[in-house]
């Protein structure tokens with residue numbers, strides 16, 4: 001697994017390529033900026049390693065504690081944090097829930113303190129409208145974050161595959177080796193269980209005799 005510094009380098013080196021590709025495909029400076037910004041955010045702060053005490057986690061500074069429940073509920077390098085699409089989607093939902101609950105709490109406190117009448121229905125409707133209106137921008141930002149997270153996960157996987165290759169050769173990289181081993185070991189355990197139960201029946205019979 002590459003170190004945090006290597007992950008950062010990969011993100012920074014890939015950034016001009018991502019930005020160039022985005023501009024070439026979209027011809028829009030706004031969308032390019034959102035994809036590139038999302039890529040930087042995803043690669044440096046909002047990446048899969050938020051499931052552990054990491055550079056990503058430390059970069060949240062004062063607010064890093066918001067990721068503690070996320071870390072507690074996920075195993076490091078699990079599919080839910082490092083998997084494609086699912087990792088970024090879960091983190092976005094998690095962050096939206098945290099930020100949403102705090103905003104709601106703050107608004108309720110302000111409402112009570114200043115005795116204001118807040119129309120929650122209008123607030124909800126305008127939020128929904130802006131989500132639809134800026135759908136392309138949100139998608140661009142999400143794509144950038146996903147690419148940033150994937151550059152991390154891919155380098156994690158290729159790093160471990162390279163280590164296995166150095167240790168065991170090509171067999172270490174191929175998944176079939178593992179499956180065969182698992183099949184053989186499960187067959188062996190089944191056989192030993194059967195022979196053990198036969199032995200116990202025999203000894204019971206001998207005792208009776």
Ligand SMILES: [Zn+2]
Pocket residue numbers: 048049077082152153156
């Ligand atoms: Zn990782």
